[in-house]
Amino acid sequence: MPLEIGATAPEFTLKDQNNQEVSLSDFKGKKNVLLVFYPFAFTGVCEGEMCGIRDNIAAYQNDDTAVLTVSVDSPFAHKVWAEREGFEFPLLSDLWPHGEVAQAYGVFNDEKGMANRGTFVIDKEGVVRFSEMNMPGDARDQQGWQKALKGLSA
Template identity: 40%
Template sequence: MSLIGQPAPDFTLPASTGETITLSSYRGQKNVVLVFYPLDFSSVCSIQLPEYSGRQDDFTDTGTVVLGINRDSVHTHKAWAAEYGIDIPLLADMTLDTARKYGVAIDERGISGRAVFVIDRAGVVQSAHVEASPGEYTVRPEQVLATVRALR
């Protein structure tokens, strides 16, 4: 299923920052990058999310919010964010309902795949990249920034 050109499926999830985040609250205000990843504290994820966090100022400069999403709990997200210096909100999709809406749930393993969705200010999915395997990490923050900059 391709979500490109479609309204982004809405969700409300608890975040590592202590707040509850609803995707549609950004509509009309900010672009959103959703970074689905399999597990906190795993080797590839511990490279990917810190890289996105390290580019947060660049994303902010483009009027974009980056949100990490996986099935781990808020408690686990907080511990991982503290250990790895991750400043972006990490959302707890413990039932994988949000991952299913985006077509990236791997139900037999109880995780989400690795995927990046770029949603414009109007709430429409403009770009989607789903890795062939959860262990792959081929789309880097620089590429996602280029996609976001091209939205203007």
């Protein structure tokens, strides 16, 4: 089960597609975070969802909010995918320890060794304000994310 609304978001530090460390605490007190877990780079539904973020980036990433995406792919796979698709938001690698962050957020799929489609909106104080989990192959409705983010800035 994914983390519930009202839970404190677990801290993490992961490497992005440029091999730079990104921590959730980098945003505490500064920005809300849209945290999006996905199974794998270069797959149909995942690519569609990440392109949806890219194509609507102003709705997700601005002075008040940052976007962080996470999968068990390596930073090197993320680099190629980001360059190919024009993703400028962080694609974070939860490769090792394998799926540790996805496990902490309750969205790791033990059977398949990957993250399910977990989405969390975390406020500036590190509290989960939106939580959902879809299974692999089940695309998410990004309108819910936008509504949750708007609710934080209201």
